[in-house]
């Protein structure tokens with residue numbers, strides 16, 4: 001089925017990936033977003049560190065997320081080489097590390113991994129001090145380290161830019177500065193399409209449908225005297241970039257800690273991304289002193305060289321989340337909605353897009369085969 005007229009509400013991570021994918025299939029695609037231009041950084045997709053951690057995220061996800069994550073890593077490895085500009089994508093695994101005082105908490109997390117991991121997942125491999133030094137000489141201080149060999153990372157800023165450029169080259173019409181207020185089957189506001197996609201992230205909140213159990217989106221609940229309480233919520237995430245010339249970190253590193261979830265992600269240009277807080281709040285104000293202290297002291301405790309780095313950027317955004325913190329796809333005639341990607345958007349987007357297009361009768365199998 002080629003040559004359909006398709007409309008997309010939202011040009012964040014999902015919107016860009018969908019637009020590019022559908023245009024490659026030969027469809028006419030129009031994308032609406034209130035952002036003033038392709039490089040305006042409102043979408044959560046820009047802020048993300050780009051950890052692709054199907055196993056490490058089992059601490060706050062389920063086996064299906066891990067399976068979709070493994071699938072997405074495979075799909076990103078096919079997407080990235082097709083993009084018109086370079087996107088830093090690495091499949092060198094990731095490291096988990098723990099200090100001696102936190103080994104009990106670390107073991108509990110490792111037990112969750114082994115209980116939840118899908119069958120085809122490689123388990124965490126315990127590293128000796130010598131092996132850790134050979135893999136990551138700059139990492140000093142942790143009492144224990146494990147390698148998760150199937151994990152990966154993607155440079156989210158490069159990928160957001162490259163997906164928009166690639167889609168534009170394929171003829172996608174970007175309607176910047178245009179918010180969609182009403183999404184219905186075949187319609188985005190007053191525009192008519194063969195099918196429409198609602199991927200507005202948190203921007204979809206006013207319109208989330210009332211659905212029964214088992215259909216992805218959960219019913220909205222009535223608040224106490226305040227009308228409907230929306231079920232989609234934003235979860236505040238704060239992140240910072242450190243410029244640390246000379247510091248060599250080859251793969252993402254996660255500190256297993258009883259209270260904090262702290263990770264470090266290397267990027268080209270001697271940048272280390274340190275993230276991220278997870279706060280039940282929709283406050284978009286700048287990063288707090290508490291978060292800066294927590295993230296940087298935890299990061300410095302395993303990567304001492306970071307002390308000489310410079311904090312060159314901080315960013316705050318909201319993760320779109322449903323009550324169970326799991327993603328949902330809804331397919332009906334003329335309309336597909338995908339939302340609730342929470343802290344796993346980059347980990348899940350290709351697999352979710354693949355499933356959603358298949359459900360809508362638009363999907364080819366492997367992305368490479370149709371390239």
Ligand SMILES: Cc1cc2nc3c(=O)[nH]c(=O)nc-3n(C[C@H](O)[C@H](O)[C@H](O)COP(=O)(O)OP(=O)(O)OC[C@H]3O[C@@H](n4cnc5c(N)ncnc54)[C@H](O)[C@@H]3O)c2cc1C
Pocket residue numbers: 009010011012013014015032033034035042043044045046047048049050051052178179180181199200201202203204236237238239275276316317318319320338339340341342343344345346347348
């Ligand atoms: C600090 C932080 C760190 C993260 N780290 C990771 C990570 O390491 N790995 C990972 O996998 N995920 C990570 N994430 C999560 C990831 O960023 C999100 O899950 C993902 O961006 C969600 O994608 P989306 O397309 O649904 O939403 P978004 O990327 O937010 O895009 C939504 C788009 O819809 C547009 N929109 C809003 N309202 C309207 C409207 N009315 N009409 C039209 N368009 C509209 C917005 O302008 C935006 O462009 C992180 C998130 C944060 C905040």
